[in-house]
Amino acid sequence: MGDRAGHAPMNSVQQAFRLLEAVAAHERGAPAERLAREAGLSLDAALRVLGALTKDGYLRRLEGGGFVLGDNPGAGGDHSAQALMNRIRPALASLRDDLSAAAYLTFYEEGEIRIAEIVDGPQTPKVDLWVGFKDAGHATALGKCVLRELDDDARAEYLSRHTLADLTPRTITHREELLRQLESSFPAPVVMDREEYDLGTVCIAVPVYNGTTLGSLGVSFRADRMYRTSQVRESLLSSADRVTRGLSLGG
Structure with a gap:
């Protein structure tokens, strides 16, 4: 295991999940500024994580600039096994790292x-x-x-x-x-x-x-x-x- 002095365990996964939870609360999408506020993050930190989550397909960016869940474009939620795995895979990747x-x-x-x-x-x-x-x-x-x-x-x-x-x-x-x-x-x-x-x-x-x-x-x-x-x-x-x-x- 890495011995990283001063490292705050799970910081990246906490940010990712706070933003995923904030996005999930807005079926029609929400802008980065609002999501950052609701997740308790700075706008710069939120934009960085939102960009990574969007790139990997966990989120989708709307034409108006808002964000929705990548496996749920505002239609009430996809509860398939694959959709659930998509939601939690960032947590496993962050735990690994x-x-x-x-x-x-x-x-x-x-x-x-x-x-x-x-x-x-x-x-x-x-x-x-x-x-x-x-x-x-x-x-x-x-x-x-x-x-x-x-x-x-x-x-x-x-x-x-x-x-x-x-x-x-x-x-x-x-x-x-x-x-x-x-x-x-x-x-x-x-x-x-x-x-x-x-x-x-x-x-x-x-x-x-x-x-x-x-x-x-x-x-x-x-x-x-x-x-x-x-x-x-x-x-x-x-x-x-x-x-x-x-x-x-x-x-």
């Missing part, structure tokens, strides 16, 4: 933990997903985060259908031990896996929600770079809050 780590988003759907999005890069490669999440929920922070947030019945039902496969020498393969770890391993709601899915890789995750659908947001990095965990925790929690709010935009 702020922590110098690949970012992941999962959701618990139809009894399975499924990856919805991965944002990585040349300097922040994702972990080699050599085993699908259907068979590895117990061995990843993303999966364990979901399992910890489930109620007892739902967790028991999931574990009754999934073998705790031995993926590395550090993988937890006994149900009772896994349950103990979920209750006591790391200050809630943060969950970690320490080389349990892939030797040499550590993952940290926190919960997110799309309405009533539970999910998890996490980052992965080399085990020898596991330091400044307080910064990671802060950034993940802040980003998870923004992702949850972004998923509910227009809902």
